[in-house]
Amino acid sequence: MIDHSHDPALPCWVPGATDHPEFPIQNLPLGVFSDGEGDARIGTRIGDHVLDLRGLAEMGLVPPELGSLSDTTLNSLLARPAADRLALRHALSALLSDGGQAARIVHLLHRIDSVTMQLPAAIGDYTDFYAGIHHAENIGKLFRPDAPLLPNYKHIPIGYHGRASSVTVGDVPVRWPHGQRAGPEGPSFGPSQRLDYELELGIWVGPGNAHGEPIAIDAAPEHIAGFCLLNDWSARDLQAWEYQPLGPFLAKSFHTTISPWIITAEAMAPFRIAQTPRPEGDPRPLPYLWSDADQASGALALNLEVLIETAAMRENGLAPHRLSVGPASNLYWTPAQMLAHHASNGCPLNPGDLLGTGTISTPTPDGRGSLMEISEGGKSPLTLPNGETRTFLQPGDRIIMRAMAQATGAASIGFGECSAEVVA
Amino acid sequence: MIDHSHDPALPCWVPGATDHPEFPIQNLPLGVFSDGEGDARIGTRIGDHVLDLRGLAEMGLVPPELGSLSDTTLNSLLARPAADRLALRHALSALLSDGGQAARIVHLLHRIDSVTMQLPAAIGDYTDFYAGIHHAENIGKLFRPDAPLLPNYKHIPIGYHGRASSVTVGDVPVRWPHGQRAGPEGPSFGPSQRLDYELELGIWVGPGNAHGEPIAIDAAPEHIAGFCLLNDWSARDLQAWEYQPLGPFLAKSFHTTISPWIITAEAMAPFRIAQTPRPEGDPRPLPYLWSDADQASGALALNLEVLIETAAMRENGLAPHRLSVGPASNLYWTPAQMLAHHASNGCPLNPGDLLGTGTISTPTPDGRGSLMEISEGGKSPLTLPNGETRTFLQPGDRIIMRAMAQATGAASIGFGECSAEVVA
Numbered sequence: 128m129i130d131h132s133h134d135p136a137l138p139c140w141v142p143g144a145t146d147h148p149e150f151p152i153q154n155l156p157l158g159v160f161s162d163g164e165g166d167a168r169i170g171t172r173i174g175d176h177v178l179d180l181r182g183l184a185e186m187g188l189v190p191p192e193l194g195s196l197s198d199t200t201l202n203s204l205l206a207r208p209a210a211d212r213l214a215l216r217h218a219l220s221a222l223l224s225d226g227g228q229a230a231r232i233v234h235l236l237h238r239i240d241s242v243t244m245q246l247p248a249a250i251g252d253y254t255d256f257y258a259g260i261h262h263a264e265n266i267g268k269l270f271r272p273d274a275p276l277l278p279n280y281k282h283i284p285i286g287y288h289g290r291a292s293s294v295t296v297g298d299v300p301v302r303w304p305h306g307q308r309a310g311p312e313g314p315s316f317g318p319s320q321r322l323d324y325e326l327e328l329g330i331w332v333g334p335g336n337a338h339g340e341p342i343a344i345d346a347a348p349e350h351i352a353g354f355c356l357l358n359d360w361s362a363r364d365l366q367a368w369e370y371q372p373l374g375p376f377l378a379k380s381f382h383t384t385i386s387p388w389i390i391t392a393e394a395m396a397p398f399r400i401a402q403t404p405r406p407e408g409d410p411r412p413l414p415y416l417w418s419d420a421d422q423a424s425g426a427l428a429l430n431l432e433v434l435i436e437t438a439a440m441r442e443n444g445l446a447p448h449r450l451s452v453g454p455a456s457n458l459y460w461t462p463a464q465m466l467a468h469h470a471s472n473g474c475p476l477n478p479g480d481l482l483g484t485g486t487i488s489t490p491t492p493d494g495r496g497s498l499m500e501i502s503e504g505g506k507s508p509l510t511l512p513n514g515e516t517r518t519f520l521q522p523g524d525r526i527i528m529r530a531m532a533q534a535t536g537a538a539s540i541g542f543g544e545c546s547a548e549v550v551a
Numbered sequence: 552m553i554d555h556s557h558d559p560a561l562p563c564w565v566p567g568a569t570d571h572p573e574f575p576i577q578n579l580p581l582g583v584f585s586d587g588e589g590d591a592r593i594g595t596r597i598g599d600h601v602l603d604l605r606g607l608a609e610m611g612l613v614p615p616e617l618g619s620l621s622d623t624t625l626n627s628l629l630a631r632p633a634a635d636r637l638a639l640r641h642a643l644s645a646l647l648s649d650g651g652q653a654a655r656i657v658h659l660l661h662r663i664d665s666v667t668m669q670l671p672a673a674i675g676d677y678t679d680f681y682a683g684i685h686h687a688e689n690i691g692k693l694f695r696p697d698a699p700l701l702p703n704y705k706h707i708p709i710g711y712h713g714r715a716s717s718v719t720v721g722d723v724p725v726r727w728p729h730g731q732r733a734g735p736e737g738p739s740f741g742p743s744q745r746l747d748y749e750l751e752l753g754i755w756v757g758p759g760n761a762h763g764e765p766i767a768i769d770a771a772p773e774h775i776a777g778f779c780l781l782n783d784w785s786a787r788d789l790q791a792w793e794y795q796p797l798g799p800f801l802a803k804s805f806h807t808t809i810s811p812w813i814i815t816a817e818a819m820a821p822f823r824i825a826q827t828p829r830p831e832g833d834p835r836p837l838p839y840l841w842s843d844a845d846q847a848s849g850a851l852a853l854n855l856e857v858l859i860e861t862a863a864m865r866e867n868g869l870a871p872h873r874l875s876v877g878p879a880s881n882l883y884w885t886p887a888q889m890l891a892h893h894a895s896n897g898c899p900l901n902p903g904d905l906l907g908t909g910t911i912s913t914p915t916p917d918g919r920g921s922l923m924e925i926s927e928g929g930k931s932p933l934t935l936p937n938g939e940t941r942t943f944l945q946p947g948d949r950i951i952m953r954a955m956a957q958a959t960g961a962a963s964i965g966f967g968e969c970s971a972e973v974v975a
Contacts, residue, residue: 251715251716252714252715252716257797277795277796278733279733279738279792279793279795282731282737282738283731283738283792283793285793285796285797285800286797286800287711287712287797287798287799287800288711288712288713288714288800288804289712290712290898291675291676291715292675292676292762292898292899292900292901292904293898293899295762302762302897305765305895305896305897306895306896307706307707307837307895309702309703313706313834314703314706314707314837315837316837316838316839316895338716338717338719338806339726339805362896365896369703369707369709370796370797370798371701371703372701372794372798373681373709373710373794373798373799374711374794374796374797374798374799375711375797375798376709376710376711376712377892377893377895377896377898378896380896380898381763381896381897381898382762382897410737413731413738413739413740415740468801469801471729471730471740471801472728472730472786472801472802472804472805473726473728473729473805473806474714474716474801474804474805475716475717476716477716480716
């Protein structure tokens with residue numbers, strides 16, 4: 128069977144969907160939405176509409192074995208093999224490209240501004256990696272100018288466990304965290320004075336593994352269901368004081384924001400590229416982390432962008448200001464390497480678990496993925512076009528992240544915004 | 552109303568329950584069990600029996616508002632206020648002390664050896680603290696002989712996020728973890744060569760807090776539903792190589808074992824004691840971590856014990872050998888301090904979340920809570936009574952943890968065993 132779902136010429140009868148910059152018919156992401164009555168349902172986004180997949184399933188218009196479409200989270204769908212997600216994609220693609228179907232299902236479309244997006248899955252565990260090598264170098268330089276990367280960095284996808292309960296979808300306001308930090312007269316407790324964002328990708332886990340059973344790197348793609356944007360909000364003053372010897376804790380666990388749509392691995396198929404070759408002299412990873420197939424096509428052709436909108440900018444009707452732009456190819460480890468490493472000790476990964484990649488920065492100053500890097504640890508304030516300055520965030524600041532997948536011969540698709548405002 | 556539930560003279564009609572060393576009528580812990588048919592039900596343990604609380608609820612013998620007793624996990628019961636758990640305790644105490652009730656409910660008793668214990672709750676998030684100060688000193692000395700404790704230790708209950716999906720109840724075999732570790736010829740991957748256990752207490756979270764709303768230390772007890780034993784299995788060679796700069800990850804996430812019963816905060820009421828006074832010169836914690844009431848009665852009168860049973864000991868019918876014994880009063884921070892700190896940044900704690908205290912060691916060599924400490928980093932092998940030696944664990948070793956609560960004038964209660972075997 129020929130897969131037409133990526134054909135850039137594929138038509139779509141939904142008004143405004145053809146040539147939609149982020150959600151054309153070639154995207155078809157998965158999410159959970161509710162309308163005014165709060166009834167959570169699984170949907171896909173097409174143009175500026177959400178299509179109710181529960182309704183579609185009730186009409187018998189999607190493969191019957193995908194009965195989990197009537198759930199209020201995507202966990203059971205994520206548990207299914209990739210072939211099932213692909214079958215769903217093909218069914219949706221056929222329905223939305225065939226104008227003859229419009230009359231039957233148009234009632235299942237909701238305008239995106241009439242619904243509220245919810246967490247796509249109940250997140251069992253959330254893990255955050257540190258795979259953005261230029262970020263690791265930028266941060267490391269602030270502490271160890273001569274040796275910014277620790278000896279393990281190029282051998283292990285460094286990661287730590289995050290706080291699943293603190294993950295929300297975009298637009299939930301981020302309440303300003305209080306915490307303990309060091310000071311010249313001893314530690315004190317109060318509102319963070321160095322609140323920051325971090326630009327990351329999120330990786331949604333699919334079927335996963337049984338406790339004690341590792342996942343081989345060549346099997347890892349079967350367990351990667353999709354992707355999203357992730358803002359790993361960070362309180363730098365809390366982090367500096369608490370993180371030795373067991374790692375970040377309350378500096379991160381107050382809030383993590385993700386974009387609401389799971390951009391499926393199937394939608395991303397045209398946007399898989401070769402991993403950036405390791406620089407001459409870098410060690411070759413151990414075999415459990417190395418696969419020629421993964422090196423050939425395991426990375427993501429994604430362009431990432433971060434913008435800030437301050438309260439003053441909003442009041443004066445100014446557009447958000449771009450803080451950084453750059454490609455996801457600055458990740459030193461592929462998603463498959465992160466997942467294979469995670470399961471290498473037998474740790475059980477479950478459907479709906481979330482992995483963060485770590486902050487993605489470019490080697491150049493225009494693509495730094497956090498204010499800590501942009502302001503060089505708070506020493507070099509950033510001046511915004513309206514004259515405001517920032518070293519770290521201020522109350523009322525909104526951080527907006529965007530991702531666009533682009534490849535020759537393919538229709539571009541976007542991730543939708545990961546956007547939230549910090550409030551005092 | 553006078554609370555008779557702790558009366559040491561309270562009779563119990565269940566055979567073998569009176570004077571039971573761990574589960575007399577004064578204990579009444581909460582757990583989830585299944586019988587041969589795998590039907591998970593909430594139960595309490597009385598002597599060597601489990602009483603089916605779903606059955607009791609169906610008969611209308613417990614307060615009707617506790618409808619959550621028909622669930623297959625304790626999460627909704629943990630979400631209820633402490634007063635509801637106390638009402639359940641009083642109802643159970645009355646039923647099990649009144650011989651006139653025996654005929655009505657004896658059919659709801661199952662012999663403990665005929666059931667399988669399950670996780671008492673779906674654990675949303677698992678956090679591990681580091682509050683055992685003598686453990687922190689013992690481990691710190693191996694790395695920094697002159698300054699074993701880092702500057703933050705006496706100001707912050709140091710903690711990190713653990714892997715919720717890796718937590719199982721006792722007797723699930725621990726599959727030997729593989730992983731990456733450093734070596735003279737560079738890193739290698741294989742079975743851990745320094746597998747260890749860690750003796751901890753677990754703290755079960757009750758109602759919890761909304762996202763962004765801290766929990767004041769004086770309110771913390773309302774959110775502590777109960778306690779268990781916890782074995783934080785650790786692969787020391789993986790840990791040493793991976794833990795900088797973000798903390799332990801795969802060295803811990805392969806398995807964590809807990810004892811199956813939640814020993815309720817209400818059952819522990821007679822065993823609350825004053826926190827060990829901080830040594831002269833130690834800093835007084837900041838106000839959000841300090842409460843006179845908590846200092847007066849926030850610690851636990853618990854005696855903790857770890858035993859090992861090797862495969863050879865088992866084959867030769869030898870009794871397990873005690874590795875350590877000592878009191879839980881060696882925790883530098885109380886459970887309320889850990890919980891208040893955890894929520895101080897607004898991090899949402901949910902019913903069924905689990906907190907580990909960190910390894911509890913005594914200041915003396917007889918109470919070291921891990922092999923890393925007992926063998927002084929592997930340098931001083933331990934000789935067992937049958938002539939075997941250990942620096943770290945060997946396949947077939949079973950680690951058994953026990954806890955006994957004892958106080959003058961109160962019937963002693965136990966936690967039941969936290970016991971599991973490591974398998975190659």
